[in-house]
Amino acid sequence: MSQEIKKNSIGKVKTSNVIYPxxxxxxxxxxxxxxxxxxxxxxxxxxxxxxxxWLGVAVILMAFRDLGYMIRIRLLADNHLTWKQAFRVIMLWEFTSAVTPSAVGGTSVAILYVHKEGISIGKSSAIVMATSFLDEVYFILIAPLLYFSFGHSRLFDIPGSENLAEGLFTVALVGYLVKLVYIVVLSYGLFYNPRGLKWLLVKIFSFRYLRKWRYKMTIVAGEIMVSSKNLSARPLMFWVKTFGATFFSWTSRYFVVNALLLAFFLMHDQMLIFARQMVMWIMMLVSPTPGGSGFAEYVFTVFLGDLIPVASDLQKSISVGFAFIWRLISYYPYLIIGAFILPRWIKHKFHLPKLNRHHSN
Structure with missing residues (x-):
């Protein structure tokens, strides 16, 4: 069974990793x-x-965010997961995301989390692929709407930091294009030609400088093929419900900062704050640090600081404090909850007390 853990990369997800972010x-x-x-x-x-x-509202919004994820994963599993199982999977999944760089992802580990709750490996692959698909659809649809609603200047013009603002725009654009390419490729594989996508990925990653990722891409392509059979036959109402849960979850998360600022100031431009948060999350896609740690706090201060209604010479100092509070509510709890659940989950699902001690160190 330890080979199965290594195969699914769960051996790399250690509770000790919480120290780095x-x-x-x-x-x-x-x-x-x-x-x-x-x-x-x-x-x-x-x-x-x-x-x-308003601080209470911020915490409730984060709870709504997790509730939306739980509703979605139960819908995708045809309610074969209990609420307790759904909570456990979401917390483990978020923990994995919090201790690994956003660009790395944790698809194989997420499939294992779902599978070990009693769902077949094929359906687990379909569930994870569907969640990824729905998340990216949310970004791909909502981000352009916000961009064209507010315009480039209101989203990216930061007083006194014009060069930095353009740099952040470039980062956001690259992140968006990565998401766009990903959703196009995933949609093609899931709903049109999964076998053709597998062939294409194997060919692309056969090139010299990409060869080291060939095995991983072959596994991903195989997961897409399995998922395609499960997802392509789903009715329209299924996608309406699951996207509704996705919309509820992500929208709740983005309004957390609005609530934090309303706790201390009379804020205007609520939707602009919301829009800039979405841009921040797209930027975090290219962050090399676990869960965007450090990068997220920095971008918060430069990207949202000018919206805080205090004297301009005080905005940077105030925004640093709010960045810390924001991460205390929206990020660090997943590190704590995941570090508590993961060793017990591994011990229960794999019956490996030695591995549990390894993860607890």
């Missing part, structure tokens, strides 16, 4: 705090009963 995230925030510290900034922030209310 924490060190990176806290290190970046600490550095920025030292660089931008201004004691006058905190005089502009007052904690009131309104603050408690």
């Amino acid at each position: 924490i060190i990176i995230g806290f290190g970046v925030v600490g550095y920025m705090m030292i660089q931008e510290f201004n004691p006058d900034a905190f005089k502009s922030v007052s904690f009131t009963s309104n603050s408690i209310f």
Whole structure:
């Protein structure tokens, strides 16, 4: 059974890995705090009963985000997963995403998480592929709508940081194009010609400089072929329901920052804040750090700081603090919950107490 774990890469997902994103995230925030510290900034922030209310809303929105994921995975599994199983899969999946770079992904591990909850390997592959497909469809559809609604200048013009803003636009554009290419290829494989896609991927990754990823791409192509049979016959209403859950989940996540800012300020341009968050998440796709740690905090300060209604010389200092609070609510809980669940899940599903001790170290 240990060979099965290695085969599905779960041996690389260790609870000890939580230390790296924490060190990176806290290190970046600490550095920025030292660089931008201004004691006058905190005089502009007052904690009131309104603050408690909106901070509570932020936490509830994150709970809604997980609820949307749970509803979706149960729909994709035809309700063969209980609510408890759905919660466990989502938390393990989020933990994997939190301790690995966004570009790396955790598809093979996610398939294993679903499969070990009693779903066949073929259907598990289809579930994971469908979630990936739905997530990318959300970004591909909503991002252009927001971009053309607000225009380039309102989304990317940062006072005093024009060159940086253009650099961030380039990062966001690259991230979007990666998503677009991915969804086109995945759609072609899932709904039109899975065998042709497998042949194409094997050919592409046979080239000298891509050969080291050939085996992994062959596995992915095989998963797409298996998933295609399961997903291509699904009725339209199935996709309406699952995309509705996807929309609910991601939209709830993006409104978390809105709630955080409303806890301390009378905010305007709520949809602009929402739009910039979406752009931030697309940028995080190319981050090399686990879960975008460090990069996310930095981009938050430069991309959302100018929207905070305080004097311009205080915005950087204030935004660093809000970036930290934002990650405390939206990122670090998954590290903690996942680190708690993963060793027990492995011990229960694989009956490997020695491996459990390895993961707990």
